[in-house]
Amino acid sequence: MEQKSKVYTYQTAVKWTEQRKGIMSCGGKPEIQIATPPEFKGHEGIWSPEDLFVASANICLMTTFLAVAERAGLAFSSYESTAEGRLELVEGKFQFTAITLKPVIxxxxxxxxxxxxxxIEKAEANCLISNSMKATVTLEPVIR
Structure with a gap:
């Protein structure tokens, strides 16, 4: 039996406000102030595309884990995770080469x-954000 393809679309908007700052919006959700990061002559204390890129892998791992854990009936009392992305100059262009996700369950x-x-390993393998990234995503789980 042939499986039907599912296609979803996601839309965001950005608007420049001043200097190297702007506002990101997405229908029905709170606006987020965004900026160039300090490393690139930007601003401290404001979400950057680099922050959001690394966060997207971390968030996707958590939400995918929540789905697979629910389906499997896993009883857990907490989930926390940190993520670190490594941005490097490769062939004259900056790119994320690695993201390390460290969930504690x-x-x-x-x-x-x-x-x-x-x-959590199944969640990492099925995380659509990590699967869409060129950077190597490494999982370092701690289970308590």
Missing amino acids: TVKSGDDAAKAKEL
Whole structure:
């Protein structure tokens, strides 16, 4: 049986406000102030495309994990994650070459630790954002 292709579209808008700053919007969601990062003569304390790029991989891992954990019936009490992206000059152009995701998942029963590790690995393999990135995405989970 042939599987039908699903296509979704996502739209955002950006508007320059001053200097190297702007506003990002997306229908029905709060606006986010954005800017060039300080490393590129931008502004401290404001979300940059680089922050959002790394965050998108981190967020996608969490939301994909939540979906697979729910389907598998995994009982866990907490999920927290940090992410770090490495931006390098490659052949004269900056690009992210690596993103490391470090989720910490606390399970309600120690018996579920192996299941949680399996599910976070499944989530990473199925994360549509990571799968769309050129950078190598590395998973370093901690299960408690």
